Amino acid sequence: MAELKYFIFFDFEMLCSNRGMAFEEMEAIRLGAVKYHIDSGKIDYFDKYIKPTQQKPLSKFCKKLTSISDEDIRNAPNFNEVFSSFLTWVGGVKKSRFFSWSNSDLLRLKCDSHLHRISASLITKIESRYVDFQAVFTKRVSKDNLSVNNALKLYGLSFIGHQHNPMYDAYNTLRIFLSFHHDPLQSDLIMLDRFIFGEMFERIDEVNPLVIAKMNKDVHTFLVNLEDIYKMKHVDKLLKQTKRLVSKYENILINRSGLFSKEVTEKVQLLKEFYADLCHSYKEHVKHSSKVMMLDEHIVTPMKQIAS
DNA sequence: TTTTGCAAGCTCCCTGCATA
């Protein structure tokens, strides 16, 4: 396995129309990217227009959105040429990890590569090193899918360059990535705001007691509504409800910032154990064609411990 | 402006049960 040296953030601008267009027809017309050297922090830039196979003039909507003109792409190299120079610029797929903000850029890459008969194994190689950073950020920090601009704002940053310029979009995605990695405390505070409290903390020392109080309240409400016996058709609803509760708190276990106390992480662990036992018990009941599912005392014990 | 994805809420239909 080659040593990881670069993080490549890339973004495509595509053909588009306000009258609707099938994704297959939305060929790439500009590829922008930034290369982050992991060792030195140096950043390289890549930006090229792409001539699409279809020769129709760009729609007004597309021109306005992307600031790309017909002249920009008329004499541009085709997808094969741009992709080839992109790979040269990357300097080694095996030494790189690829990122974009939403997986639509990967889908575009796959779609256009197929159209231009680019080696499928090469695309598979890139895909195996690809991360949809928006999905990671949503799961770990923001809860909802945010635009690059709104994600930057969470860290008090503003967009640098022009939006819908793919190189700047890629560069600003890198800035979110670096904030996420270099400022775990702020990332955890944002996560608490968006997943649990709906507001930012002013004082760090308030965090742990308030998380415990909130968990106690949530778990207590859950236990009040919990029944001893469920018809099997109703267990699905219980599982969903429990999963939502786990999703709300499980990021605390990662604790990159060290913000959360042992007491807090242990309570979240108990919550996860309860969910795991519940899922296991459900599968066993399904396996034996049970009509009802009883919640044994030992399954509910972790929840009672949290609420105590 | 359209498309996409997700979540929440709403509606309709089916099922089961009670009653005549």
Added chain:
DNA sequence: TATGCAGGGAGCTTGCAAAA
């Protein structure tokens, strides 16, 4: 057996945010 009611589930609608 026919009718009416309640509850639940599937599927549809709506709203929101992000993508181009």
